[in-house]
Amino acid sequence: MKRYLALAEGAFRDADESKTARGVIAYGRDPVVAILDSTLAGERFEGIPIVARVEDALPFQPSTALVGVAPPGGVLSPAWREIVRAAVAAGLDVESGLHVYLADDIELSELARRHGVQLRDLRRPPTDLTVPTGENVRHGASVVLIAGSDCGTGKMTVALELDREARQRGLRSLFVPTGQTGIAIAGWGIAVDSVVSDFIAGAAERLVVEGAARGDLLWVEGQASIVHPRYSGVALGLYHGTVPQLLVLCHVAGSARIARLPEHPIPPLAKLVELHERIALPIRPCRVAAIALNTSALDEPTAQCAIADSETETGLVADDPVRFGAARIVDAVLAQLGSPEGR
Amino acid sequence: MKRYLALAEGAFRDADESKTARGVIAYGRDPVVAILDSTLAGERFEGIPIVARVEDALPFQPSTALVGVAPPGGVLSPAWREIVRAAVAAGLDVESGLHVYLADDIELSELARRHGVQLRDLRRPPTDLTVPTGENVRHGASVVLIAGSDCGTGKMTVALELDREARQRGLRSLFVPTGQTGIAIAGWGIAVDSVVSDFIAGAAERLVVEGAARGDLLWVEGQASIVHPRYSGVALGLYHGTVPQLLVLCHVAGSARIARLPEHPIPPLAKLVELHERIALPIRPCRVAAIALNTSALDEPTAQCAIADSETETGLVADDPVRFGAARIVDAVLAQLGSPEGR
Numbered sequence: 104m105k106r107y108l109a110l111a112e113g114a115f116r117d118a119d120e121s122k123t124a125r126g127v128i129a130y131g132r133d134p135v136v137a138i139l140d141s142t143l144a145g146e147r148f149e150g151i152p153i154v155a156r157v158e159d160a161l162p163f164q165p166s167t168a169l170v171g172v173a174p175p176g177g178v179l180s181p182a183w184r185e186i187v188r189a190a191v192a193a194g195l196d197v198e199s200g201l202h203v204y205l206a207d208d209i210e211l212s213e214l215a216r217r218h219g220v221q222l223r224d225l226r227r228p229p230t231d232l233t234v235p236t237g238e239n240v241r242h243g244a245s246v247v248l249i250a251g252s253d254c255g256t257g258k259m260t261v262a263l264e265l266d267r268e269a270r271q272r273g274l275r276s277l278f279v280p281t282g283q284t285g286i287a288i289a290g291w292g293i294a295v296d297s298v299v300s301d302f303i304a305g306a307a308e309r310l311v312v313e314g315a316a317r318g319d320l321l322w323v324e325g326q327a328s329i330v331h332p333r334y335s336g337v338a339l340g341l342y343h344g345t346v347p348q349l350l351v352l353c354h355v356a357g358s359a360r361i362a363r364l365p366e367h368p369i370p371p372l373a374k375l376v377e378l379h380e381r382i383a384l385p386i387r388p389c390r391v392a393a394i395a396l397n398t399s400a401l402d403e404p405t406a407q408c409a410i411a412d413s414e415t416e417t418g419l420v421a422d423d424p425v426r427f428g429a430a431r432i433v434d435a436v437l438a439q440l441g442s443p444e445g446r
Numbered sequence: 447m448k449r450y451l452a453l454a455e456g457a458f459r460d461a462d463e464s465k466t467a468r469g470v471i472a473y474g475r476d477p478v479v480a481i482l483d484s485t486l487a488g489e490r491f492e493g494i495p496i497v498a499r500v501e502d503a504l505p506f507q508p509s510t511a512l513v514g515v516a517p518p519g520g521v522l523s524p525a526w527r528e529i530v531r532a533a534v535a536a537g538l539d540v541e542s543g544l545h546v547y548l549a550d551d552i553e554l555s556e557l558a559r560r561h562g563v564q565l566r567d568l569r570r571p572p573t574d575l576t577v578p579t580g581e582n583v584r585h586g587a588s589v590v591l592i593a594g595s596d597c598g599t600g601k602m603t604v605a606l607e608l609d610r611e612a613r614q615r616g617l618r619s620l621f622v623p624t625g626q627t628g629i630a631i632a633g634w635g636i637a638v639d640s641v642v643s644d645f646i647a648g649a650a651e652r653l654v655v656e657g658a659a660r661g662d663l664l665w666v667e668g669q670a671s672i673v674h675p676r677y678s679g680v681a682l683g684l685y686h687g688t689v690p691q692l693l694v695l696c697h698v699a700g701s702a703r704i705a706r707l708p709e710h711p712i713p714p715l716a717k718l719v720e721l722h723e724r725i726a727l728p729i730r731p732c733r734v735a736a737i738a739l740n741t742s743a744l745d746e747p748t749a750q751c752a753i754a755d756s757e758t759e760t761g762l763v764a765d766d767p768v769r770f771g772a773a774r775i776v777d778a779v780l781a782q783l784g785s786p787e788g789r
Contacts, residue, residue: 234676237709296644303643303679329682332727333577336646336683343678366580368728378724384675385711 105133108157108165108195110186114172115140115153119255123200124171126284130263133290136163138171139186157189169287170199178203184211191215191222200225200283200294225286226294232302232309239308239346240386242315245440247392248347250325250379252369253361254334256353259285260425261395262322265351265436268429269320277318279310281341285324295326296337303337307344320440323347329382330375332367343384349392349439350379351432356398356409356423373416393435394421448476451500451508451538453529457515458483458496462598466543467514469627473606476633479506481514482529500532512630513542521546527554534558534565543568543626543637568629569637575645575652582651582689583729585658588783590735591690593668593722595712596704597677599696602628603768604738605665608694608779611772612663620661622653624684628667638669639680646680650687663783666690672725673718675710686727692735692782693722694775699741699752699766716759736778737764 109124115138118125128135128149137152137160144155154160157168168190170183179187179201187205190197191214199205204224206212215222249262262278262285269276278285280292291313298306307323314321323345327334354372361367370378376391383389394413398406406423413421420435422428452467458481461468471478471492480495480503487498497503500511511533513526522530522544530548533540534557542548547567549555558565592605605621605628612619621628623635634656641649650666657664666688670677685693697715704710713721719734726732737756741749749766756764763778765771 237707240709296642298643299639300641300643300646300680300683301639301677304676329725330727332686332689332729333647334644335686336679336681337643338679339672339682340643340679343675346675364580366583366729370728381721382672382725384673385713386675386709 105167105196106163106165107131107133107135108160108163108168108190109135109138109171110168110190111138111140111171112182112186113140113142115143115148120172122173123284123287124169126259127169127171127287130288132288133167135169136160136165157186157193157195161193165195167196167198170197170201173200179205179208187211188214191218191220194218194220196221196223198223198225198287200287202226202297225283226297228293228298228302228306229309232298232305234302234305235308235344238312239344242312244311244315244319244321245349246311246321246323246345246347247349247351247436248323248325248342248345249353249395250338250342250350251328251353252330252372252375253355253358254327254331255362256328256355257395257397257399257425258325258353261351261353262324263288264424264429265433266322268424268433269322272433275319277314277321279314279321279323281307281310281324281326295341296334300336300340303340304344307341311345325353329379330370331361332364339382342379342382346384346387347389348387349390349436351393351395351436352376352379352391353395353397354413356396356401356406356413371416372413376417376419390439391417391419392439393419393432395432396421396423398423398426448510448539449506449508450474450476450478451503451506451511451533452478452481452514453511453533454481454483454514455525455529456483456485458486458491463515465516466627466630467512469602470512470514470630473631475631476510478512479503479508500529500536500538504536508538510539510541513540513544516543522548522551530554531557534561534563537561537563539564539566541566541568541630543630545569545640568626569640571636571641571645571649572652575641575648577645577648578651578687581655582687585655587654587658587662587664588692589654589664589666589688589690590692590694590779591666591668591685591688592696592738593681593685593693594671594696595715595718596674596698596701597670598705599671599698600738600740600742600768601668601696604694604696605667606631607767607772608776609665611767611776612665615776618662620657620664622657622664622666624650624653624667624669638684639677643679643683646683647687650684654688668696672722673713674704675707682725685722685725689727689730690732691730692733692779694736694738694779695719695722695734696738696740697756699739699744699749699756714759715756719760719762733782734760734762735782736775737762738775739764739766741766741769
């Protein structure tokens with residue numbers, strides 16, 4: 104078992120910037136024993152001590168430092184390089200979801216070799232990827248893809264909550280990670296946005312085939328959106344490569360435009376549902392089972408109202424599974440898997 | 447100006463295997479002065495001599511050897527390595543669209559250095575790609591994406607024929623290449639299937655922005671299909687990243703299943719048109735202007751009948767622009783660009 108020191112220097116306060124650190128704290132297989140952020144040193148987060156320097160974390164016996172932030176551009180600043188160097192020098196393995204690969208850095212890899220520790224780049228794709236072989240439609244598991252109307256709708260968290268609910272019901276359920284935070288949480292997976300584009304669907308196939316060896320009900324973390332002007336190719340390749348039976352569609356309540364790209368409208372929810380269903384591969388028709396509405400910016404009565412509106416608009420079950428529990432969406436998924444002709 | 451020796455050892459007879467060599471012969475900017483295929487040595491193809499060995503081609507004064515085949519897996523067999531070695535030793539630059547990069551081969555790159563020649567890998571993407579910036583909707587050119595129902599429908603050839611017809615009418619028209627053969631033909635472009643998947647749309651944007659600097663009417667070579675189970679991500683990323691005003695949809699007459707993947711149906715043509723139009727980014731609604739029907743497997747009366755059927759089914763202009771001329775499809779495109787509310 105690993106014991107993580109989550110590196111989040113200057114970033115832990117910002118839930119978005121420190122998404123990877125927070126994701127591993129909330130959902131990770133392995134415990135986070137300390138958080139590094141000198142601007143919050145001395146405080147605690149969910150009982151976990153926050154420290155200023157790597158050496159201050161050593162009494163908590165971490166085995167592995169996790170680069171728990173997503174810096175702009177994914178590059179390693181001089182300050183971050185110093186922190187990674189300190190972690191390596193302290194004998195910790197380092198895991199990173201940065202776009203630049205630590206193991207390709209000559210100085211860091213030489214330092215790691217000398218200290219006998221590993222540098223693991225979570226985004227680095229396998230080198231033996233290929234196109235789908237057809238195994239993605241032949242395994243026995245049920246596949247539910249957690250799709251979305253945009254980036255940042257909470258797809259990963261929804262997938263994790265639905266998986267947790269299903270496991271609590273005694274199902275052989277599995278979260279299937281497709282991005283660096285999910286990989287850090289689950290300890291396996293492929294960052295599909297880092298794969299050569301010819302092999303997106305092949306990477307997606309490999310994930311569900313591996314998942315089917317371990318679970319009967321797979322919740323695949325979606326990426327971006329098929330209507331996202333930057334990343335739609337990743338979203339569609341992941342959709343077609345995982346060949347899901349069902350989708351859960353994540354949407355930020357009230358959002359009508361792509362985040363940070365306001366000139367790009369998001370189609371109305373009902374249209375989005377229809378578009379997702381129409382673009383399923385003919386070999387396996389796919390339905391949207393439910394809407395996962397992210398209501399985190401709304402007060403509770405407004406959130407309930409937005410959920411009811413989404414149900415009326417789409418005719419589907421809608422809920423905020425992170426805020427109000429995952430039961431209703433899991434119910435809807437199981438009902439549709441049980442009777443594929445239903446609805 | 448380059449003078450090509452097209453390397454097609456053992457493959458020139460097969461039009462599909464030697465697609466790159468034949469494409470450059472038919473449409474290339476620079477002339478092919480000899481073809482290498484020892485199984486056809488002594489014959490001619492469209493007046494071009496076919497030779498058995500690199501040294502036999504030297505009297506025709508080639509400047510550049512082009513790896514004009516697509517070997518399975520894209521790797522360099524020992525026999526092919528020997529041919530490339532001979533070309534380099536004879537002082538020729540070498541261009542290659544193989545998946546493996548010649549310039550990364552230690553032996554070949556050392557040999558090239560010694561002989562003062564270049565190894566150019568046509569599929570190698572630029573190193574400075576990023577996500578789209580929005581320039582793809584701000585330039586002044588008209589963009590027509592040549593999409594398709596499958597791989598191998600003739601998208602590149604259709605794009606080249608439509609471009610040729612438009613240029614003959616005096617328009618500032620440009621073919622925009624997105625695959626290795628197109629790049630060899632036009633001398634520029636990006637092989638979008640080789641790009642990291644996060645940057646498909648960014649690569650597509652760069653192509654149309656570069657194209658808009660040189661032409662007013664851009665015919666973008668599409669890749670694969672948004673309904674292809676292996677490569678749909680590439681197709682959609684290219685669609686959304688080029689933000690076309692119009693599509694021309696290529697389809698092999700009568701094909702109802704994805705080539706070599708017969709368990710995967712191709713949706714009926716009318717449905718495919720609708721699906722393409724629905725998945726356009728909301729910022730720029732896009733229509734299918736015409737159907738380019740590949741009738742190469744049919745006799746002429748059957749071909750004409752298939753074209754008429756496609757017109758009835760879709761309500762659009764349909765034609766085989768390679769066989770019967772590109773005029774009707776160019777007419778349809780220009781009419782719709784002129785009156786965007788039309789049809």
